[in-house]
Amino acid sequence: MSLHTTQKLKLHHPETFKFDSIPDSHAWLDLHEHPSVESIGPDTIPVIDLNDPMLIEKIGKACEEWGVFIISNHGIEPEVLNRLCSQMHRLFALPEEVKLKVAKAEGTDAGYGGGAISHLFSKFSWSEGFSIVGSPVDHAQKLWPDNYSSFCEVIEEYNKATKSLGCRLIHAILLSLGFSEEELYQIPIGGSSKIKTVMNLNSYPACSNPDQVLGFPPHTDSACVTIVYQNGSGLQVLRRKDDIAPTRWVIVPAVPNTFVVNIGDLMHVLSNGRFHNVVHRVTISKTNRLSCAYFIGPQDDVKLGPLSELAGWEQSPLYRPVKWPGLLKIRSKLNDKALQAIKIDSSSRGEGNRISFEFYALQA
Ligand SMILES: O=C(O)CCC(=O)C(=O)O
Numbered sequence: 001m002s003l004h005t006t007q008k009l010k011l012h013h014p015e016t017f018k019f020d021s022i023p024d025s026h027a028w029l030d031l032h033e034h035p036s037v038e039s040i041g042p043d044t045i046p047v048i049d050l051n052d053p054m055l056i057e058k059i060g061k062a063c064e065e066w067g068v069f070i071i072s073n074h075g076i077e078p079e080v081l082n083r084l085c086s087q088m089h090r091l092f093a094l095p096e097e098v099k100l101k102v103a104k105a106e107g108t109d110a111g112y113g114g115g116a117i118s119h120l121f122s123k124f125s126w127s128e129g130f131s132i133v134g135s136p137v138d139h140a141q142k143l144w145p146d147n148y149s150s151f152c153e154v155i156e157e158y159n160k161a162t163k164s165l166g167c168r169l170i171h172a173i174l175l176s177l178g179f180s181e182e183e184l185y186q187i188p189i190g191g192s193s194k195i196k197t198v199m200n201l202n203s204y205p206a207c208s209n210p211d212q213v214l215g216f217p218p219h220t221d222s223a224c225v226t227i228v229y230q231n232g233s234g235l236q237v238l239r240r241k242d243d244i245a246p247t248r249w250v251i252v253p254a255v256p257n258t259f260v261v262n263i264g265d266l267m268h269v270l271s272n273g274r275f276h277n278v279v280h281r282v283t284i285s286k287t288n289r290l291s292c293a294y295f296i297g298p299q300d301d302v303k304l305g306p307l308s309e310l311a312g313w314e315q316s317p318l319y320r321p322v323k324w325p326g327l328l329k330i331r332s333k334l335n336d337k338a339l340q341a342i343k344i345d346s347s348s349r350g351e352g353n354r355i356s357f358e359f360y361a362l363q364a
Pocket residue numbers: 200202216221228230234235280282290291292293
């Protein structure tokens with residue numbers, strides 16, 4: 001594999017994960033700027049049982065206060081999760097030259113490579129990823145010409161179950177914003193027909209110096225919600241300085257048969273800033289970790305803006321409507337400043353506003 005290919009995809013040289021000492025290209029600075037703390041006491045990440053009679057209230061509160069929560073009783077069989085996990089092991093264990101046959105092509109979302117914003121960071125992440133949009137069959141055939149159906153079957157099964165779980169979650173989230181059951185279907189993502197999903201399979205190889213590397217640098221997700229399956233801990237969410245403590249990373253516990261739900265940028269926009277698009281990162285340990293991040297957002301041609309008018313909220317809209325691909329384009333240039341670019345800030349005549357108009361034109 002040429003250096004050019006690896007740099008472009010933010011992939012690794014095959015030997016990288018075996019280094020005894022971490023090369024500069026992978027050693028992150030500021031990793032320990034804020035402490036990592038357990039999810040306990042006032043820093044306990046909400047765990048929500050989907051059969052809880054108080055579900056709507058609990059989800060609304062968790063979206064506002066945390067932007068992340070753990071769900072139990074979600075209805076997806078452990079057996080499906082086990083099969084998903086073994087297919088992920090099978091995928092990432094393939095030789096590098098085989099995985100590169102399905103490397104993400106320029107301008108496409110599906111395939112093997114780094115995360116969508118990995119090129120914005122100066123350092124490499126200690127991870128590999130494989131993104132699935134729609135059917136994985138073309139890629140699976142290239143990876144396993146004679147035996148691709150077991151991979152496709154489990155991906156399809158997981159996709160179906162997780163999409164329907166995602167629709168349930170989005171309904172609960174919209175109900176918590178005060179919409180009625182009937183009103184849900186007027187909202188572009190209220191019905192399953194306008195929804196688009198992207199599945200990211202992630203592998204975080206074991207590292208002998210885990211304190212120097214990062215699996216995923218700090219970021220927010222662009223989607224409305226992300227449903228994360230993880231087979232071990234590593235995910236951390238940022239809690240900013242408050243009455244309890246200075247800024248810290250809260251470790252998301254790996255509870256068997258649960259999922260982690262992250263609120264993304266588009267849900268923050270939709271809720272007119274009420275729901276928190278949580279900043280998160282992935283740390284590395286001495287054992288391999290797998291995760292599957294399932295992103296749910298609107299189809300590419302759907303514009304999403306604050307629902308304030310529909311809901312009759314008193315607060316005027318804080319953001320201009322945006323399409324998912326438009327937001328991704330802005331994020332690929334501005335990273336964590338992307339939402340400022342679509343912010344409506346009539347009082348400001350400063351720098352921020354100039355960026356706004358420039359990037360709004362780019363994605364509109
Ligand atoms: O591996 C994880 O737990 C989360 C990955 C993630 O944040 C992402 O794919 O956006």
